[in-house]
Amino acid sequence: MSAAGRQWPHCGREKSDKRSSTAIKRVALKYCGGCNPVFDRVTYVEKIKSAAGPDIEWVTLDDEGLDAVLFVTGCETACPLRSIDFSQYKHALLIKDDNVSSQDLVKILLESEETNED
Amino acid sequence: MKIRTKKDYIKSLRDQKVVIYYNGELVEDRTTFPAFIPHINSAAKTYELALLPENEDLLTAISNVTGKRINRFTHIHQSVDDLIKKVQMLRLIAHETASCFQRCVGFDALNSLYMTTYEMDEKHKTKYFERFLEYLKKIQEENFMLVGGMTDPKGDRSKRPSQQADPDLFTRVVEKRKDGVVVRGAKAHQTGAVNSHEIMIMPTQAMGEGDEAYAIVAAIPLDAKGITLIFGRQTNEERKFECGIDAGNCDFGMVGGEALVVFEDVFVPWERVFMCGEIDFTGMLVERFATLHRQNYGGCKGGVSDIVIGASALAAQYQGTLDASHIKDKLVEMLHLAETVYSGSVACSAMGSKTKSGAYYPDPLLANCTKHNITRFIYDISRLAHDIGGGIMATLPFDKDLRSPVVGKYVKKYMKGIEGISTETRMKILRLLENMTGGTALVESMHGAGSPQSQRIMYQRLGKLGQKMKMAKKIAKIDE
Numbered sequence: 276m277s278a279a280g281r282q283w284p285h286c287g288r289e290k291s292d293k294r295s296s297t298a299i300k301r302v303a304l305k306y307c308g309g310c311n312p313v314f315d316r317v318t319y320v321e322k323i324k325s326a327a328g329p330d331i332e333w334v335t336l337d338d339e340g341l342d343a344v345l346f347v348t349g350c351e352t353a354c355p356l357r358s359i360d361f362s363q364y365k366h367a368l369l370i371k372d373d374n375v376s377s378q379d380l381v382k383i384l385l386e387s388e389e390t391n392e393d
Numbered sequence: 394m395k396i397r398t399k400k401d402y403i404k405s406l407r408d409q410k411v412v413i414y415y416n417g418e419l420v421e422d423r424t425t426f427p428a429f430i431p432h433i434n435s436a437a438k439t440y441e442l443a444l445l446p447e448n449e450d451l452l453t454a455i456s457n458v459t460g461k462r463i464n465r466f467t468h469i470h471q472s473v474d475d476l477i478k479k480v481q482m483l484r485l486i487a488h489e490t491a492s493c494f495q496r497c498v499g500f501d502a503l504n505s506l507y508m509t510t511y512e513m514d515e516k517h518k519t520k521y522f523e524r525f526l527e528y529l530k531k532i533q534e535e536n537f538m539l540v541g542g543m544t545d546p547k548g549d550r551s552k553r554p555s556q557q558a559d560p561d562l563f564t565r566v567v568e569k570r571k572d573g574v575v576v577r578g579a580k581a582h583q584t585g586a587v588n589s590h591e592i593m594i595m596p597t598q599a600m601g602e603g604d605e606a607y608a609i610v611a612a613i614p615l616d617a618k619g620i621t622l623i624f625g626r627q628t629n630e631e632r633k634f635e636c637g638i639d640a641g642n643c644d645f646g647m648v649g650g651e652a653l654v655v656f657e658d659v660f661v662p663w664e665r666v667f668m669c670g671e672i673d674f675t676g677m678l679v680e681r682f683a684t685l686h687r688q689n690y691g692g693c694k695g696g697v698s699d700i701v702i703g704a705s706a707l708a709a710q711y712q713g714t715l716d717a718s719h720i721k722d723k724l725v726e727m728l729h730l731a732e733t734v735y736s737g738s739v740a741c742s743a744m745g746s747k748t749k750s751g752a753y754y755p756d757p758l759l760a761n762c763t764k765h766n767i768t769r770f771i772y773d774i775s776r777l778a779h780d781i782g783g784g785i786m787a788t789l790p791f792d793k794d795l796r797s798p799v800v801g802k803y804v805k806k807y808m809k810g811i812e813g814i815s816t817e818t819r820m821k822i823l824r825l826l827e828n829m830t831g832g833t834a835l836v837e838s839m840h841g842a843g844s845p846q847s848q849r850i851m852y853q854r855l856g857k858l859g860q861k862m863k864m865a866k867k868i869a870k871i872d873e
Binding site: 304306307308309310311316317320335347354355357358 | 446447448449450451452474478481482484485488699
């Protein structure tokens with residue numbers, strides 16, 4: 276199972292108000308510092324952005340009205356975990372490798388709210 | 394933060410007219426001089442990477458003084474996490490430059506002064522910390538590159554500064570005025586000096602009674618009247634002017650670009666003076682600066698070693714030996730050595746502690762071990778690179794021979810390795826290895842941040858030998 280798949284259920288997902296699944300999602304992108312990554316984080320994110328197309332508006336953690344946060348970390352250490360409280364985000368996805376296809380990852384980001392309604 | 398981009402950085406250097414001599418000639422424009430361009434490119438990475446979201450966590454920090462986001466090279470460490478991020482950042486940048494990027498010395502000067510001026514004020518009721526904070530704000534706001542000016546020429550090492558035949562062999566205050574001090578002397582081996590904005594001069598060693606004039610800390614713009622820089626000659630430096638394969642790493646160079654910085658009666662106003670005569674704090678300042686600087690080496694040299702290891706593997710691949718068991722074994726040994734030096738830097742950071750000022754400080758014993766390993770392991774890594782690369786690394790024809798209409802065909806034919814890889818590609822990687830693993834680059838590993846003997850002295854002080862003897866006696870059931 277991919278790192279992304281493993282992390283998603285543990286990242287503070289909670290129920291939220293129902294919204295249209297076709298609405299554009301605001302997703303904050305946050306990288307680790309990238310000291311010695313085991314995969315090319317930037318290339319991977321470019322693929323994710325390309326797969327998402329106009330369905331996702333990419334913003335930063337400083338922005339408001341976030342639908343989800345995507346943490347892209349270069350190795351198992353996942354340094355942002357040392358300084359960022361993940362529980363403050365309703366939907367936080369942490370990836371530590373590029374094993375999940377970009378399409379699947381976008382699907383997870385876009386379908387997060389339907390899952391929450393279960 | 395006024396300097397943000399590489400363009401800003403180069404413009405700021407061009408706007409500041411510094412007197413620099415290279416090979417006996419005055420350099421008119423330091424930003425376009427071929428021998429300095431690689432060092433400028435390398436230092437510029439500390440600005441460029443800070444603008445990328447994928448590196449901002451390491452290259453930037455929130456200032457404890459202003460609350461603003463700043464370049465990490467101007468930050469005061471506020472936690473163990475900051476100490477670790479410093480090391481991670483150095484490895485990251487080394488992956489981009491494969492060379493020294495020079496800004497850590499100024500970074501370490503700022504941190505060592507922050508904690509030492511605080512304690513100086515506490516004891517002597519001086520106002521250095523407050524003064525230093527104002528200076529720090531300016532550095533953070535402008536995002537200046539600062540030289541950490543510690544090493545004096547030192548003359549006769551058996552004599553104290555005040556006992557030297559020539560009193561200027563240690564940098565000193567020659568006059569105290571109402572509005573400031575006048576400084577004379579020199580700082581040697583100053584990394585990044587030709588492409589920096591300011592220099593922070595600090596005492597080179599613990600000073601005793603009679604050496605008060607040498608207990609001087611001051612921040613001086615490099616264009617101040619009376620400052621002259623003389624660039625240090627490097628191995629193969631003429632290759633920089635060719636901008637070709639033979640330079641190995643023509644974009645970023647091989648070392649930081651060191652210079653002798655001469656102070657011929659340079660005036661410094663009081664607001665830029667952070668120690669003047671307090672000999673009792675010189676030892677503390679030197680030790681702290683040295684520890685902070687020795688902390689770095691597993692980060693930057695670890696990162697540079699990653700490039701050497703990669704280049705060694707490619708050299709082997711291009712000549713068809715990559716799958717040989719002894720080559721694999723040597724590459725594994727290189728990986729072990731690189732990760733060992735990195736471990737040291739992470740360890741001394743992880744064991745760091747809070748000083749009275751609130752700034753964090755690495756474990757000094759572990760930091761010294763880290764640098765001491767560098768004086769050995771980088772040589773070992775380079776030796777293995779030479780072993781893997783083969784003698785061809787030292788005997789390759791010139792780049793111009795490769796391109797010669799007459800002999801180029803012979804170079805292409807006889808310097809060829811495996812099929813599918815051009816001779817030029819093979820030469821590029823061999824030249825990279827040659828330049829990274831010899832000459833000035835190796836000597837820098839030995840003496841940068843202090844020669845090995847200075848680390849051994851620290852072991853004697855910090856190694857708790859007496860405690861170890863007690864433990865051994867207890868185990869051996871010895872009562873006497």
